[in-house]
Amino acid sequence: MHRNDKSRRLIVNLQGNDKPRGLIVNQQSNDKPRGRRVDQQSNDKSRGRTVYQQGNDKSRGRIVLTTDLDAMFHMNNSRYLRECDLAQTKLWLESHVVKTIGQRFHVTNAATNIRFRRSLELFTRYQIVSRFIHWDEKAFYIEQQFVRLSDGFVCAVNICKQATIGCTPASMVQRVDEHLTSPPVTEELRKLMTSWKLSSERLRKSS
Template sequence: MKVVNVVVLAAFLLLDCYYFLRILFVVLHAKLVAQRKSPLDVFVTRGVCLTTDLDCSCHMNNARYLRELDFARTHMLFSSGLWKTLKHLKAGVVVGSNTIRYRREINLFQLYNIHTQIKYWDEKSLYIEQRYINTKDKFVFAIAIICFRVLRSTPREVLREHGHISIDSPEMPEDIALFVKYNEASSAMLRSETKSE
C-alpha cells in the first residue's frame, strides 16, 4: 500500500495528472455521450471557474483560458469524428499560433460556455474561433482565434475524406485576415533576424 501511495504522490508531483485525467474524460464524453455533428458546426462545451483556476486577483488565470480552449478543441475533434479521419489519413494537427482577447473577468464559480467553430481554412491550416460566453446574459467574456496547422495532409483533403466533397472554405473573416497578416509579418521578421545572426 505504501508503494502505491508513493507512486500516486510522485505522479501528481511530477506530472500534470489533472490534465491527463481531464483529457480522458473529454474524449470519453465526446465518443460516448456527445451528439455527433459536422466539424463545421458550432460545438458548445460547458465550464465553471473553480478555485484551481484562480490567480492572485481571484478571477480566472489567463493561462487557464487557453487550457480550457484546448479541452474544447479536443471535444470538437472527437465528437465530430475529425480525429478518426485525421488518424485514417495518418495526419495530425498542432496549434501553430493563437490570439485571445479578454473582455471581462470570469469570477469564482462563474458558469460559462465555450463555443468552438472552424471559421476558415487555407492550404495548410484550419482557423478556429472560440468564445467564452456567459450562460446568463450571453456576454462574450473572451474570444480567441486558433491557427490549427494540419500535418502530413491538407485541410481540404481532411474535410473531403470526412465526407464534405469538394468543399470550399467560407470567405475569410476580417479578424482572421488580420491574424494571418500578423503571423506572416512575424515569420518574416524572425527569418530576417536568423539570417543576420
C-alpha cells in the same frame, strides 16, 4: 448513407453567405449537449440542411474554481488556454475527422490570439463555443468564445491556427464530405493572419 448521418461529419460555420453551400453547426462545449434543432432548407435541393446544436439553457457548463484564480481573483490566463486546448480536442472528435482520417491525421498549434472582454470570476459558470471559421492549404482556423451562462455575454474570444501534418486541410475535408468548401476569410481573420506572417518574417531575418 442517410443525409442525417452525413450532416454530422464536419462541424463548420459559413459566415456571410445567405445561401449556405455546406453544413452550419455551432458546437457548444457542454459535456452533455442537448437541444438539437434541425432546420431543412427546401430551396437548396443538394445541400440544404442546416443543423444547429445548442446547449440546454439549464446546462451547468463549466465553472470557475478557486484553483483557477490569479492574484486578482479572476480566472488566470493559463487556464483560458488550457480550456481552449480541451475544447479543440472535443471539436475535432465530434467532427468525425479523427475517426475518418485515422492515424495519418495530425495537427499542431501554429498560432493563437486571445482577447479578454470581461473577467470570469469565482463560481462563474460559462461555456466554450468552438467552430471552424476557415481553412487554407496549410491550416485550419478555429474560433472559441467563452460565453457566460448567466447572461450570454462573450467574455473572451480565442482564434487559433492549427497546422496540419502529413496531409492538407482540403484533402481531410474531402474525405469527410466532398461537398464542403471553406468559409470565406473574414476581415478580422485576414488581418490576424497578416500579423502572424509579419512576425514570422521578422524573426527569420533576425535569426
